[in-house]
Structure formats: structure tokens, C-alpha cells
Amino acid sequence: MGLDDRKLAVLRAIVEDYVATQEPVGSRALVERHQLGVSPATVRNDMAVLEEEGYIRQPHTSAGRVPTDRGYRLFVDRLSRVKPLSPAERRAIERFLVGALDLDDVVHRTVRLLAQLTRQVAVVQYPSLARSSVRHLELVPISTTRLMLVMIADTGRVEQRLVELPAPIPAEDVTDLRRLVNEKLVGTRLSDTPPLVEALVDEAAPQLRPAMTTLSTVLLETLVERHEERIALAGTANLTRGGLLDFQGSLRPILEALEEEVVLLKLIGEVEPSTLRVRIGDENEIDNLRAASVVSTGYGPGATIVGGLGVLGPTRMDYPGTIATVRAVARYVGELLAQN
Amino acid sequence: MGLDDRKLAVLRAIVEDYVATQEPVGSRALVERHQLGVSPATVRNDMAVLEEEGYIRQPHTSAGRVPTDRGYRLFVDRLSRVKPLSPAERRAIERFLVGALDLDDVVHRTVRLLAQLTRQVAVVQYPSLARSSVRHLELVPISTTRLMLVMIADTGRVEQRLVELPAPIPAEDVTDLRRLVNEKLVGTRLSDTPPLVEALVDEAAPQLRPAMTTLSTVLLETLVERHEERIALAGTANLTRGGLLDFQGSLRPILEALEEEVVLLKLIGEVEPSTLRVRIGDENEIDNLRAASVVSTGYGPGATIVGGLGVLGPTRMDYPGTIATVRAVARYVGELLAQN
DNA sequence: ACTGGCACTCGCTACAGTCGAGTGCCAGGA
């Protein structure tokens, strides 16, 4: 495959120009704006090759070229230089995140910040419970047969569930239950918890058994099994920039996808140790998002990762800038979490 | 003003047809589809009057008529008969809401249900803290200088805040603090709380004073003053139905408005004892929503109102149906809350 | 291997012409 340096330079120029202007780019415009040192005709030949290889295409015969998903992929992998954040952005990040009160606050500020900086749709996953450990469990009697279970995780997440007891229990028993679950569970990772939770029933005093059984069921079901992820979203209005040219005319599928927590989790929640992930157009497993690109990464205090965050935008997006921003925001958030 | 019965009937017919077809309706089509008992010419005369009075207008000279905001208003106020829910809808509501686990669950189910039934954007406000009373306050030590304050309200809402203490305090003091705040605050409405909270400091034992001071500040600031409303949203994808004809071509302003909590609260949060509120187009105070209509109402256990819910859609919406649905859903949710 | 030149394609815009839905008005009739 004959992709010499100049052809790559041409592809890069096409991507950059198209992202900037949102219009198919022709050979003349290209040599004018970039110092390629060759004539339009030569560029045309290179374009023909690039098109044959599937990196660019023509919307119609007499139009300029537009990058394909494959073209963007090559651009991201080999052609884009990392764009350092501007001092202004850097300051914006700090200003935005300093002074956050608690986890909710951090997440909300982060998602708005991301949306604002990238001018795209931002998604932030709350620290995953599966990756958190238990800091404290509280049982608050609501009535004689109802408890409110409040779990506080080391990541700052607080979750609550109503527990419907099979029979009324006295206040002292609640105290005992509380002591027992805290004794056994505090400090453990939730993903390691199931056997411990199951063991709880056996360790409880006989008269506590029934209550402990339902309690452990609730714990397992709601906190571990369907591990109750939370997500914050911002910047959907940014989808309307580029007035329907992006997303092939309809926001419908995108908006639908964004309403599904499951989908969002797939997008940003699959946190691998890998640093950062870019999914371009067709590479998205979700059909509704075939016209979009997603840049996502994990974040967490220090080197550990507790959740994911990212942005979603048109395939025609400023990848270097977006990547830099996402990475920077993730790092800042990580530091913020580490402080707590 | 000469609006006899027939002219009103004509207006009603225009609204109904336009809502159904989304196309300007002419005099011929009108007499064909509705038993008005008069000729198109007569209808035309009536239309001329209606137009003069500002209830309908012509998009352009050779087109049919379209209702104005004022026309919709008249329709809603005087011309629409209440449309009873279909048994299918009724069943949908029950099926959807039965089995909700806790407040979060109720709110999420409700907002999705509303969006689905009305095929519009649904908004549900969590029970307002200002209208809740304190059921329990929990203080969980995070470190020697940090407490997690967890408040459980009678409406089922649970809020937490991190409290940064001025100096380390021992565990017994936390217990004392907990006892004290619960003693004084449990059972009070949050809106009546401020004097009580302020009094707390004086009632605390001397060595508790500093901690109690910051604690009461947090209580006042976060739970009472900026009373921390929460909102759930669903169905934004429904904005794209009617393909850009509604909302004069751009979803932008709508999406922007929907991202602002403050705006949403204005929309549905101003809960008066009034049963149900319809804001049509221009009647909306928010500029971005001048092309939309909002149907909202309060909900709560029994006769009391703890929060608002509603839907937002194009001015060209099925008002009777939407109103019926919103009202029904609010009632069901109220019943559900009453059970807890 | 690159370049200038040239023929060709094809979307875009402007313009003219036709069609038809819908109107407003008026004279005649119940």
C-alpha cells in the first residue's frame, strides 16, 4: 500500500480543513492553505489513491473530498499531534473544579465543564460502586417494619435503599444489625462483597435472622448485582451546532441513545486500564451512534480508575483538541478525588 | 365581540384538524370532515372574523388557517372537552408505577411514563425539601474533621453533605451532636427550620459549639436557603417528532432551556394550589420556550403538594389528551407517595 | 515523478411557466 509521507500529509490537511470549514475540500484550496510544495494536480493524484484505499470520499462527482471514518481513524492514530491545552482552558478547568463541595457537586461541575470546553455532549459516570469500598453503612428506622439503608462509599458516593422487613423489629435489634454489617463490610470492595454478605445471615443472632436475610438480599440485589451506576449528562444543545449537517440530518437516534443509561455506560463505562479511547462513527457498537464519535477515558484518584467520562460529537470533530481536553479534565478530577 | 357558537365550533375544528394533520386547514376540508352544516363560503366568513380577532392566522395568502397561541388558549379554556384516558393508558400507568422501590425509582419511572404516554418531553421535580419535614438526621464520621451529614425527609428524599469541621472532634461528641440535632429538628418542616437551626448552637454544650456552628451553617445553606431542588427529565428525543416543523426549525433554544435546572423549576416547580396549568407559546416567561407549550401540575400525597411535574411540547399539541394524562399521572404518583 | 492544460461532470442557482388550493367578495335566494 502506497501511502508515502506526502499522501499522509494530504490526508491530514483534508481532515484539518474539513473539520474547520465543514465543507468538502478540493485540491486547489488544499495547496493554497497548506505548504505542500506541489501542484493541485499532484494532490489530485494522491487523493485518488487515498480514495481508493477508503480514507476519503466524494459526496458527489463534482465536489471536494471528505474524510471517511477510516480516514479519521488513521488521522487519530498516526497523524495528529497532541495539542497542548491553552492556558485559558487550563485556568477554566481549575476555576471550575476548585470549590466543589461533595461528589455530586464534582460530577455536575465536571460534566458541564467538559461540555463547555469541547462544545459537545459530555457524559460523566459517577464512581462505580463495584470499584468502591464501603466506608459506612447506616440503618435508619422509618417505621417498625421499614429501614432506610444508607451506604457511604470511600469514593464519596452515597446510596440509599428502602428495606421492607418481614416483621417488626425493636430499636435495639436495629442497633445490632447496624453494628454487625459495619463490622463485617466496612473496608471491603463491593465487588468482593457477595460471599461476605451471604455469610452475614449465619453470623447474626437468631432473632435477627429474618431481618438480616432481607437486608442482605437488598444489599446484594441493589448494590452489587445490578450495580446501580449513575450518570450525568450535559451539553445536548451542542448537538445542534453545525445545523443538521452532522448526524445526517436527524438528531433523533442520538437523543434516543443518550436517554438510555445502559447505552451511556457502554460508551464511557467500560473502563480498561487503557488511557483513552476514541470510537469513530461505524466503530461504535451502538447503531444509533454510527454517525457520531466518542472520546472517553477512565478517571480516579491516583492510578486507580473508579469511573469513566467522555464526550460525544460528530465524526467531524477536532480530535486532537477534544482528546487533550478529555484527558486533562480526567486528570484534574482524579486529583480532586485523591484529596478527599 | 361576535363569537357565536358556530365560530367557536369552527375554531375548535381548526385546532383539532391542525393538531392531527400538522397542515394549515382550509374551508373546504373543514366542512367535509366536520358536520358544521354550512357551506365553505360561510366558514370562510367565520374564519375572516376569527383571524381579525387574532385566534387564527394564514401562513401565507393562498394557504389554509393555523391557530395562533391565542386560539389555542381559547380552545383550551372553553372548547376542549376532557378526554378520558383509555383503559390501555390507565393500565400502563398502573403497571409502570407498581413495584417502585424507593423515591428515586418512583421519580424515574414517572418521568419515563409521562414521556412515553404523551410522546413529549417530561419533567418531574423531586419532592421539594421546602415542603418536606425532617424524618432523621445522621452524622457519619469520615475522618476526625469531616462528617457526612445525611438527611432523610418524610417524602423519602435523602440528601447528603460533607461537613468540614474547624477542629477534630471525638466520636462521643458526634453522638451528642447527632442526638441534639435530631431532638430539635425531627418532625419540623424545612421551611420553618431556620430559627430552630440557629438556636441549636446556643443549646449545644460548650465544647460542641464550634462543630455545631459549622454544622448549622451547612444545614442552613444547603438544605434551606438554596433549597436544593432535584429534577428528572425524559423524552427529549420526542422533540424531533414533527421533523423541525414545530419549534420553528431549531431545537437549539429548547435544548438549552432544558439544560438549566432553574428554568425547569420555573416551568413546573411553581406549585400553587391550582390544579393544573397550561402555558401556551408566548405565555411562557422563558424566551427560549416561546415556541413551546407546557402542561404542568403539582403532585403529592393526599391533598398536599410536594412537587411539580409536567410535559413540554410544541404549541401544536393534543391539549385534551396531554392534560388528561398529566393529571392522571400526578394523581397516581400522589397515591403512591401516600402509601409510604 | 511532477505539472499545466483541457474536457467533463454535476450540484447549485436563477428564472419562467403551470397548477391548484384557498381566499375574498358579491349578487341572489331563503
Added chain:
DNA sequence: TCCTGGCACTCGACTGTAGCGAGTGCCAGT
């Protein structure tokens, strides 16, 4: 007095045609 049928008129939507121009592919020449 109120309704109706008839008629002239308006104007947007659609169609077809023509010219423009950006952009290409190809080829012969250096």
C-alpha cells in the same frame, strides 16, 4: 338578515431549462 354558489384573484409548490463554476480525471510534456 343570514347563508350560498360563483368567480376572479393570489401565491406557494413544483417542474423544466439554462448557465455557472468548483472540482475532477486524464494526458502529454518536461
